[in-house]
Amino acid sequence: xxxxxxxxxxxxxxxxxxxxxxxxxxxxxxxxxxxxxxxxxxxxxxxxxxxxxxxxxxxxxxxxxxxxxxxxxxxxxxxxxxxxxxxxxxxxxxxxxxxxxxxxxxxxxxxxxxxxxxxxxxxxxxxxxxxxxxxxxxxxxxxxxxxxxxxxxxxxxxxxxxxxxxxxxxxxxxxxxxxxxxxxxxxxxxxxxxxxxxxxxxxxxxxxxxxxxxxxxxxxxxx
Amino acid sequence: xxxxxxxxxxxxxxxxxxxxxxxxxxxxxxxxxxxxxxxxxxxxxxxxxxxxxxxxxxxxxxxxxxxxxxxxxxxxxxxxxxxxxxxxxxxxxxxxxxxxxxxxxxxxxxxxxxxxxxxxxxxxxxxxxxxxxxxxxxxxxxxxxxxxxxxxxxxxxxxxxxxxxxxxxxxxxxxxxxxxxxxxxxxxxxxxxxxxxxxxxxxxxxxxxxxxxxxxxxxxxxxx
Amino acid sequence: xxxxxxxxxxxxxxxxxxxxxxxxxxxxxxxxxxxxxxxxxxxxxxxxxxxxxxxxxxxxxxxxxxxxxxxxxxxxxxxxxxxxxxxxxxxxxxxxxxxxxxxxxxxxxxxxxxxxxxxxxxxxxxxxxxxxxxxxxxxxxxxxxxxxxxxxxxxxxxxxxxxxxxxxxxxxxxxxxxxxxxxxxxxxxxxxxxxxxxxxxxxxxxxxxxxxxxxxxxxxxxxxxxxxxxxxxxxxxxxxxxxxxxxxxxxxxxx
Numbered sequence: 001x002x003x004x005x006x007x008x009x010x011x012x013x014x015x016x017x018x019x020x021x022x023x024x025x026x027x028x029x030x031x032x033x034x035x036x037x038x039x040x041x042x043x044x045x046x047x048x049x050x051x052x053x054x055x056x057x058x059x060x061x062x063x064x065x066x067x068x069x070x071x072x073x074x075x076x077x078x079x080x081x082x083x084x085x086x087x088x089x090x091x092x093x094x095x096x097x098x099x100x101x102x103x104x105x106x107x108x109x110x111x112x113x114x115x116x117x118x119x120x121x122x123x124x125x126x127x128x129x130x131x132x133x134x135x136x137x138x139x140x141x142x143x144x145x146x147x148x149x150x151x152x153x154x155x156x157x158x159x160x161x162x163x164x165x166x167x168x169x170x171x172x173x174x175x176x177x178x179x180x181x182x183x184x185x186x187x188x189x190x191x192x193x194x195x196x197x198x199x200x201x202x203x204x205x206x207x208x209x210x211x212x213x214x215x216x217x218x219x220x221x222x223x
Numbered sequence: 224x225x226x227x228x229x230x231x232x233x234x235x236x237x238x239x240x241x242x243x244x245x246x247x248x249x250x251x252x253x254x255x256x257x258x259x260x261x262x263x264x265x266x267x268x269x270x271x272x273x274x275x276x277x278x279x280x281x282x283x284x285x286x287x288x289x290x291x292x293x294x295x296x297x298x299x300x301x302x303x304x305x306x307x308x309x310x311x312x313x314x315x316x317x318x319x320x321x322x323x324x325x326x327x328x329x330x331x332x333x334x335x336x337x338x339x340x341x342x343x344x345x346x347x348x349x350x351x352x353x354x355x356x357x358x359x360x361x362x363x364x365x366x367x368x369x370x371x372x373x374x375x376x377x378x379x380x381x382x383x384x385x386x387x388x389x390x391x392x393x394x395x396x397x398x399x400x401x402x403x404x405x406x407x408x409x410x411x412x413x414x415x416x417x418x419x420x421x422x423x424x425x426x427x428x429x430x431x432x433x434x435x436x437x438x439x440x441x442x443x444x445x446x447x
Numbered sequence: 448x449x450x451x452x453x454x455x456x457x458x459x460x461x462x463x464x465x466x467x468x469x470x471x472x473x474x475x476x477x478x479x480x481x482x483x484x485x486x487x488x489x490x491x492x493x494x495x496x497x498x499x500x501x502x503x504x505x506x507x508x509x510x511x512x513x514x515x516x517x518x519x520x521x522x523x524x525x526x527x528x529x530x531x532x533x534x535x536x537x538x539x540x541x542x543x544x545x546x547x548x549x550x551x552x553x554x555x556x557x558x559x560x561x562x563x564x565x566x567x568x569x570x571x572x573x574x575x576x577x578x579x580x581x582x583x584x585x586x587x588x589x590x591x592x593x594x595x596x597x598x599x600x601x602x603x604x605x606x607x608x609x610x611x612x613x614x615x616x617x618x619x620x621x622x623x624x625x626x627x628x629x630x631x632x633x634x635x636x637x638x639x640x641x642x643x644x645x646x647x648x649x650x651x652x653x654x655x656x657x658x659x660x661x662x663x664x665x666x667x668x669x670x671x672x673x674x675x676x677x678x679x680x681x682x683x684x685x686x687x688x689x690x691x692x693x694x695x696x697x698x699x700x701x702x
Contacts, residue, residue: 063424064417065382067396072417075403076410079227113543120540120599122502124554124606125530127522134557139544160289161386171291178299185300192288192296199287215544217588 009177010190017173018194024087024159024169025198028094029152035095036102036148043103044110054103061100066158069093074165086167093165098155105147109140142213149206156198170194227411234402234412241398242419244312248384248394249427251316253377256323263328265357268335278328285325290383293318298390315387319380326379330372334365367438374431378424385420395419452514453478453641454610459498459508468494469505470665476610476643481636483652484645485687485694486662492645493537495662496612499643500532501525513609530558533603537615539595541587541602547574548583551602559606573601577631593624597631604635611635613644649691653677661687 039054046054061069074089084092113136121131160171168176174191178184263281266274285293298314309317338361346356388396399416403409454476461469469491476482484492497503499510501519510517517528541550551570555561561569574583577597587595596616603611616632617625629651636642636655646652652659653673660670669676669687676687 060421063378063421065385065396065420067382067385067388068413068417068420071396071400071413072410076413079408079410114538114540116536116538116540117542119497119502120534120536120542120602121554123500123529123532123534124602125526125558126554127526130557134553135542135544139542142544157287157289160291163291164389171289171295174292175295178295184295185304188292188296188300191292192284195289195292196284196287200283216586218543218586 009181010187013173013177014170014190014194017168017170020087020167020169021159021162021198024090024094024162024167025156028091028098028159029155031091031095032098032151032155033102033148035099036104036106036151039099039103040106040110043107058100058103061097062104066093066097066161067164069097070161070165086162086165089165090159090162090167094155094159094162097158098151101151101154102144102148105144105151106140108147109143110136112143113139139218142215142218145206145210145213149210152206153199153202156202157195160195227408230402230406230408231411231415234398234406235415237402238395238398238412238415238419241393241395242423244392245381245384245394245420245423248312248316248319248387248392249377249381252319252323252380252384253327253373255317255320256327256376256380257373259320259324260327261331261362263324264331264335267328267332269353269357282325282329285322290319290322290386291389293322294387294390311387311390311392315384315390315392319383319387322383323376323380326376327369327373330369330376331365334368334372335361337368338364367435367440370431370435370438374428374435377427377431381420381424381427451478452476453480453512454499454643455511456499457509457511459495459505459510461494461498461503461505463494468665469498472508472662472665472667474660474667474670476641478609478641479639480657481642481644481655482658482660483656484643484660484662485647485649485652485690486668487690490662491665492662493614494665496534496614496643496645500529500534500612502529502534526558530606531609533606533608533611535596535599535603535611535613535616537618539587539592539599539619541590541595541599543587546584546586547579547590547598547601550587550598551605554602555605569605570601573605574598576604577601578627591624592620593627596620596628600628600631600635604640609641611640611642613642613646615645615647617646617648647694649677649694659687661685661690 039057042050042054043058044051070089070093073084073093074086077084117135118131121135126134159169162169163172163175166172170191174187178187181187263278267278270278288296294315297318298309298311302309302314342360342364343353343356346360347353351359384394385396387394388400391397395416399412403412406412452475454474456475457473459469459472460467472491472495474482484495486492494503498505498508501510501517504519512528512531518524542553545553548567548570551573552563552566555566555569556563559566571580571583574580577600579594579597579601582590582594587598590598600616613632617628620628625648629648632642632644632651633655644656656673658670659673659676661668661676663686669685676685677691
């Protein structure tokens, strides 16, 4: 690939796409994690009806392809008179799908915390709220980190599906440029490189985070 | 509402045919992943430095690049560059298979490395060559240990197969899209497509669980 | 009710899962008492202790601490009540994500709202008192069973409780570690700390307890001073005596 093509056409186009990709990834990651925390916590601590609801949410959104979910949101909802913009449809889709996966990790993390610690906290006079905040959440966060971090990496990659709902981020820009110039191989190798960079950076960041939060002996399995 | 159900009912045979295509893609991809993933894992565990590096780079590439990008890259780019005239179906199967290799090799590698290494030594002490020992002692156990990971991989590949619709394959999603653009019953049809995927996931996971039970050894893997 | 009655429990009953775990249990403790609950597993000892500090709410019965009756209803009162009673668990229940000092300090900071500095100072003192001052930076996973239990004792004592409940504190420990925990508990009794302890350590009970209460099937069957209850030449063969003899055979005399 000549440097001029790379610099004059590919990089500017992909940079535009990158901006939109980040605008898709960051809100979806935060909202998805929040959803996951809510759903996972409800599964364990919530009243029976909310626990059941969370279970169905998780099962459906983990059991069907993200493609289908995006299609339903963008192409299907208009049948009901609901018209979502591409960006909104994408973010909602990513949030709901990602949240379902996060909730499983959170649920597993909460379950792995020994119940006796709750008793000890109560016997010291901790209120329920304080117990959650000071004892349960710090531990659950650490246990859930590998899984949730993994899910974040998946989100970065699956954000490429925004193309399907006509949201033109990295992949979309690549497709447009490639179709225009017929240089598919080069353009998509560049697109791939961009994603690789994002994924690798995120992976390194998460590894660092895991190291920073590590507590001796506090591994995946409860002692 | 009734109209939607009628449209769905009429389209169902067509969609179900699409399930066969979907299953074809998934089976092909997982098969490729398995057949090539096992040697890759062995290369990583027992191979020399160059081999290990090669595998590591391959895994990094195919786990780091999104499926959609890989599909575009290979179907519109690399395959035609190489002069290959591959159908959408096979392109999708190959790409998902290559990606599957990357993931499955890691599943298998984890399984192999979790086995107590003393077994290999014992086998060699009995006179087996390293290769034979690996084939006869390590592989059967590692394969069993990998089944849960495959179950997970199956559901991922199944869902990713839907992305292949962008290439115009004839699987569930493409067909749902086709019917929807003619009947305008998008919501009903895509929900049906989702239900089909859900069913296929459920059946596959169930099937793998049966497989796990059938090949299980009493008391095995409890100590790991 | 005499003046130095610290704890009074009257007619506690509790059903769990359809089974009667506690059946009309009453007891009293004076300041400085060390009383021991002995009996077979499932007899209700653990449930009784957890009812006394309201980790479990009894179905029936009343509790007085220091002359004041405790209301089960009011949440804030329950929390304040629990602060006055310390509990030591069989499984230690240390907070896994905190080192020894933070384990002791966290309730001081979050419940008693002490400043970080004063909480850590107090925590260090308590840890030194149980002989673990130099281990305060270690995490639970890095401590032996006996050390974990001593940390949990420090954690409970840092709250200045008027009463300490101990639920089989040495049952989860390897034999060689039991001694270090029992010696800490002995030093507590010498400091006149009021304690109610469920245990299998008969020898310990015999030497230190003011009273032994034998619990079986949710009731207190026998109670009395160890000398009377466990006297070898007691003409009436007591249930307690039978049980304790069996225990001594299994665990060997220790304490």
